[in-house]
Amino acid sequence: MLMTRPSDDTLYQALLSRDAAYEGFAYVCVTTTRIFCRLTCPARKPLRDNCRFEASIAACLDGGYRPCKRCTPMLRLGEGEPTIRALLDDLERAPERRWSEADLLALGYDPSTIRRIFKRRFGMSFLEIARRRRLSHAVTTLGTGASVIDAQLEAGFESGSGFRAAVSQWLGAAPQQVKSQSLLKAAWIETPIGPMLAVTCDHALHLLEFADRPALQAELTRLRDRNGRAIIMGRTAVTDRVSEQLAAYFEGRLTTFSLRIGDHGTPFERQVWRALQEIPSGTTASYRDIAEAMARPTAVRAVARANGANQIAIVIPCHRVIGTDGSLTGYGGGLWRKQWLLRHEQRAGTNTTS
Template identity: 60%
Template sequence: MLFERPSDDILYDALLARDAAYEGFAWVAVKTTGIFCRLTCPARKPKRENTIFYETIAGCLEAGFRPCYRCRPMLKFGETDPVVTKLLAALEDEPLRRWNEDDVVSLGLDPSTARRAFKRQFGMSFLEIARLRRMGKAAETLQQGASVIDAQLDAGFESDSGFRSAIARLFGTAPAGMRDKTLLKADWLETPIGPMLAVADQHCLHLLEFAERRALPAEIRKLQTCTGSGIVMGRHAPIDQIEMELKTYFAGEDLGFSTRLAGHGSPFQRRVWEALRAIPVGTVRTYGSVAAELALPSSTRAIAGANGANQIAIVIPCHRVMGADGSLTGYGGGLWRKRWLLEHERRMAGNVMGDLVRQR
């Protein structure tokens, strides 16, 4: 019993009391701010439901949290080792820098000595910690509504593969309390007009959105709430299926989409979405014409609202709906993408007509 980790309730009481007896046994991460602190941090205390306790600093960093500037948990923990102290101070000054061994040498330190010192203190090397700091910053930037490429560049990633693992924080981690819950899986799909995020269970697709959509974090939270499920990075079969169908679509072949979709939305919204799916490739409708087809001529604004609530981009083709004056109007993935998709589909429809003429 003496070696068991204190319960979260005990740790939260220690946090409120700023009890130094628990210093070094655990660190507190605050979900609403994205930071982690020592239990003796003098900052205003978070609510219990907004706290997560980790046994190691590495665990805090791996979950995407950044160290508190007030209590400096990493500097405090490593202050007995001058090598650790010097490197952590440098990291605090430049948290977004892409650190490498040459940078360590430029500070007058031996990389091997620094590696051993950090492994001893934190269980990971300085370069690993520096990378996790950049990843955490990238997740924070994206959650604030920045574009994927902006967040990627802010974090110092030259490629998007490492960056995307950082924003797994959007989904949170799967705590022990979720062991009995269904887990949705999410993965990135490459397209000619930018990455898309697909979320699915074993049977159907729940979400397909462009990664730059400002509402994406809110949509993910909404999905978690309405399904009662956690979301982890990985793949279920519907993601593989929609990936293949999207490749065919972007290659210019109009074979449609047969991936099963989850039945989210109100009955009215689902009715509108079915009407959108009935719009042929290469053609467009206005909100008013969709309302008329549904025998709801006075529901133009409600049609537009349902259009905006769509979380399955391209497959439910809300991009095929225009304003009454022929303007592109809003599109969550960006008007430039809407224009690109319509032009792509115009060419796609033209190719189909050409094939029919040649067959005659």
Template identity: 60%
Template sequence: MLFDLPDDDVLYQALLTRDPAYDGFAYVGVSSTGVFCRLTCSARKPKRENVTFFDSIAAALEAGFRPCKRCTPLALPGEQDPLVQDLLAALDAEPERRWSEDDLVARKLDPSTVRRTFKRQFGLTFLEMARLRRLGRGLDRLAAGERVIQAQMEASFASGSGFRAAIARHLGTTPSQVHRRALLRADWLETPIGAMLAVADEHGLHLLEFVDRPALPGELTRLKARTDSEIVMGRTPPLDRIEAELADYFAGRSLHFATPLMEAGSVFTRRVWDALREVPAGETCSYAALAVSVGQPSATRAVARANGANQIAIVIPCHRVIGSDGSLTGYGGGLWRKRWLIEHERRQVVAATHGDAPPVPEAGQASAS
């Protein structure tokens, strides 16, 4: 960029008025649709909380957004290079294809010419664009609740490690950022009810969430800002420990967690989280009862907000909080998982009491109950 973009409020107003002044210099990603557009797009305008602005096509693609078919942000004003038109059409026709330089040669194209042309116009090469489009398809599948291997296959990655590495790049870490900032390590932890993402430093666990949680991207962004860190895929002792404890938890061997936690929240929020850990496994409580336990019986709504702000699922057991009428209430990982976790813990407590461990229920059984 030859200039800095104005703040997001100015850009959002430009989006509402379809101001052409930023055409080619600013793009908007819409989280509710997963696409990115020109600010002049004729589509119905999204809500302010659902948009993210980018200063380049490459940045929008790297964030996992697909180009809008209505405003075609990949097309430049005026006549476009036939080489670019042909390859963009091919990419739209087969977004899951694993393109290579051999494919370009088969189309009687010079890979170096294609590389220079796309780099000059879009800020990234054609092969990089194709990889990001495949990654975007995989992210869509994760958001839809599919397992990592299904998302990996949808994205046409040959190996899980390759897909995870691409997701790591999707987090936004660059070599220059790695050298400038502290690092948090993240890894995928498979569970019977879906993959989880765990983030930790050398001292404790910062985040543990199901990867299909809609709020996860925002949580990662806030975590990086709060800790002035970048997140890369890797391992630390707390990650090894939480993986082992989760394995014991889901196998019914133990409902206890001792992994050190790096909690971030107000004094009141941390009091609520402490109270959550005091709710016995196999039991539930209401928001009102939780408010009483922290000494503020009139603060039910504040307790609910603190419960929702929890970024360390299962270990800080916000799934044990239900409505005063006994109904299941909101849970970031999905109500079916909340039901599964409550039932799983109840069965383990009953088994411990009677000395007979029941089988761990399948995720499909829990979601159907």
């Protein structure tokens, strides 16, 4: 019997191998998707830096994570208890519903019995679980301009400090900040060379990176801090345009993107990024070429740093930059992707239209 909690590295290896020996002993919380899973979940495995491990479902919910729909950790733990299964099914169908003991009585349940069963299985009562699931609804309420107290009551939090702590941990911003700023929304976009995370607002694209980029979590933190805006999972009209144009690009039908990009970076970085967008599809340029085109021939190293600071892959085509000797240089998405993208653009050639 395991008497002490294994290290996070051990748990991550158990996640990668779907080791059933750790089933129910710990759960993985994925910080990028805000979802928690069983260690045997068949879904694509997250990066190590994007994983938190918790010993209980209660701790996962307290952190603002939602149960995975593929491995259904809560339903799995409720197997053998028809009452638990029935109530969790109701909760999945309407996670925004505000439950009370009267609702349980109306369904023919004894509230004290339900409380005891759920406490034993999950470490928290059914009503507590339901309240945490309403947290996402409270964020939507804040986004409409409602007061923090209204959103707090909507979420069912009696404690103002508890509500603020829950929202801050989930979104990385205090409720008052969420209310005063429009939210950035992150969504996954599938591509032939791996999923990408797109972060948009209602007007512009702010980040587009491959899911396994090592610096992704740091980029999200930097984006949030620079904008003073919380990031939640969701889509905007801009997300749909990004998805459509990426699909056309990968199908060889588009070489030039027409997307509004958020105003990030220093004036020099933005100048470099504009220069990157002027490199024709199917061709390449060196850092020196870019520096000379900008009439800054001595700024080769600064150009390289600005190229590395680009957080909008493909649309701002930093993959088209190679070494002066023609060699492939570093690429945050991996050199194999850089080579794939260059070959894809060369194959598309004159058959593509912008």
